[in-house]
Amino acid sequence: MADLNFTLPPERPARTADAAEGADEPIWDIIELLFFAYRDFVGDPDDVLAKFGFGRAHHRVLHFINRNPGIKVADLLVILKITKQSLGRVLKQLVDEGYVVQREGENDRRQRLLFVTPKGEALALKLAGLQTTRIARAVAEIGPNAHETARRFLAAMIDATDRDEVLRLIARAERGGRTRR
Amino acid sequence: MADLNFTLPPERPARTADAAEGADEPIWDIIELLFFAYRDFVGDPDDVLAKFGFGRAHHRVLHFINRNPGIKVADLLVILKITKQSLGRVLKQLVDEGYVVQREGENDRRQRLLFVTPKGEALALKLAGLQTTRIARAVAEIGPNAHETARRFLAAMIDATDRDEVLRLIARAERGGRTRR
DNA sequence: AAAATACGTCAATATGGCTGACCTAAATTT
DNA sequence: AAATTTAGGTCAGCCATATTGACGTATTTT
Numbered sequence: 001m002a003d004l005n006f007t008l009p010p011e012r013p014a015r016t017a018d019a020a021e022g023a024d025e026p027i028w029d030i031i032e033l034l035f036f037a038y039r040d041f042v043g044d045p046d047d048v049l050a051k052f053g054f055g056r057a058h059h060r061v062l063h064f065i066n067r068n069p070g071i072k073v074a075d076l077l078v079i080l081k082i083t084k085q086s087l088g089r090v091l092k093q094l095v096d097e098g099y100v101v102q103r104e105g106e107n108d109r110r111q112r113l114l115f116v117t118p119k120g121e122a123l124a125l126k127l128a129g130l131q132t133t134r135i136a137r138a139v140a141e142i143g144p145n146a147h148e149t150a151r152r153f154l155a156a157m158i159d160a161t162d163r164d165e166v167l168r169l170i171a172r173a174e175r176g177g178r179t180r181r
Numbered sequence: 182m183a184d185l186n187f188t189l190p191p192e193r194p195a196r197t198a199d200a201a202e203g204a205d206e207p208i209w210d211i212i213e214l215l216f217f218a219y220r221d222f223v224g225d226p227d228d229v230l231a232k233f234g235f236g237r238a239h240h241r242v243l244h245f246i247n248r249n250p251g252i253k254v255a256d257l258l259v260i261l262k263i264t265k266q267s268l269g270r271v272l273k274q275l276v277d278e279g280y281v282v283q284r285e286g287e288n289d290r291r292q293r294l295l296f297v298t299p300k301g302e303a304l305a306l307k308l309a310g311l312q313t314t315r316i317a318r319a320v321a322e323i324g325p326n327a328h329e330t331a332r333r334f335l336a337a338m339i340d341a342t343d344r345d346e347v348l349r350l351i352a353r354a355e356r357g358g359r360t361r362r
Numbered sequence: 363a364a365a366a367t368a369c370g371t372c373a374a375t376a377t378g379g380c381t382g383a384c385c386t387a388a389a390t391t392t
Numbered sequence: 393a394a395a396t397t398t399a400g401g402t403c404a405g406c407c408a409t410a411t412t413g414a415c416g417t418a419t420t421t422t
Binding site for chain 2: 367368369370371372
């Protein structure tokens with residue numbers, strides 16, 4: 001195989017003439033790269049989680065509680081797009097083992113607001129650190145514009161109906177995750 | 182996504198903006214965008230697959246057979262990083278329902294070389310089309326450099342040990358793989 | 363002839379989803 | 393005040409996808 005280390009030949013103009021046709025050629029490279037990149041991206045945390053007796057589901061729950069302290073159970077369900085029964089199972093373990101605590105809502109005492117404990121935050125940060133190392137390495141390899149372009153590309157990949165909500169969610173957590181009263 | 186309203190007290194000290202110092206600061210935006218983008222990216226195929234009684238596992242198997250006609254079972258296992266038992270169940274369904282055929286290797290009659298049928302290719306292309314639509318939309322939104330940058334970013338996210346192998350795989354399939362049915 | 367290889371299969375187990383039903387406590391509506 | 397809705401929890405069972413381990417069979421290699 002010839003060398004195509006990371007100066008991949010631009011294969012966009014591969015179908016110059018028939019580009020106007022409706023039969024769009026699948027964008028195989030991005031499809032496959034997303035598969036492999038995501039697999040490795042979640043693979044690092046998976047290895048650590050296994051040592052704690054946790055799985056990917058625990059990671060997602062812990063992540064979003066850490067990023068959005070005080071989040072309501074109902075809102076977490078919306079973000080994760082799972083049922084409360086599915087959430088309940090992993091959440092119970094995280095609570096029982098001291099990674100997450102629940103507090104009664106002040107205004108509405110039916111609510112169980114979710115917070116990570118110091119222990120939970122430590123684990124969340126450890127896992128995020130692994131992923132950050134990978135991302136930082138990728139960005140460093142490619143150049144300073146990579147972060148911004150990657151962010152915009154990934155945002156554009158999100159369902160249009162959800163995108164603004166997701167970006168708000170990220171931005172809000174970026175500011176510290178609370179307020180908004 | 183429903184409106185998310187957090188009403189809760191400040192719990193965590195505000196992070197120091199996006200200071201350049203934070204070499205240890207997690208890259209939250211990419212971490213979360215990857216989660217949401219990948220979820221939607223595989224969501225489109227999932228909906229179609231459900232109508233066929235298939236799942237995501239069938240998609241992956243069908244995809245890589247379609248892209249690498251004549252692939253050996255052993256090689257497919259390496260790509261997917263699953264066990265032959267896991268593959269076996271899914272592959273059997275795809276064969277039984279006429280999406281994939283197996284042929285004895287010419288040189289080595291122990292091998293079962295895998296090919297998609299026309300029916301299988303049609304499904305693979307339909308699923309790839311959905312994902313391509315999403316990617317093309319994202320690329321169109323961002324600009325002409327997006328495809329190239331996204332490709333390089335995603336490639337750089339792959340484990341260094343696997344990367345060259347993956348890129349070879351993609352490049353080889355891009356050229357048409359090997360013998361067609 | 364023996365060993366290694368490619369593949370298949372049986373059995374048991376784990377994870378993480380799902381639906382449906384039902385429960386309590388608290389808030390809201392009537 | 394009573395009725396209803398909401399937030400959340402829980403029990404029970406099912407499904408899809410993954411795992412490990414053991415074993416079998418045909419074929420190739422040594």
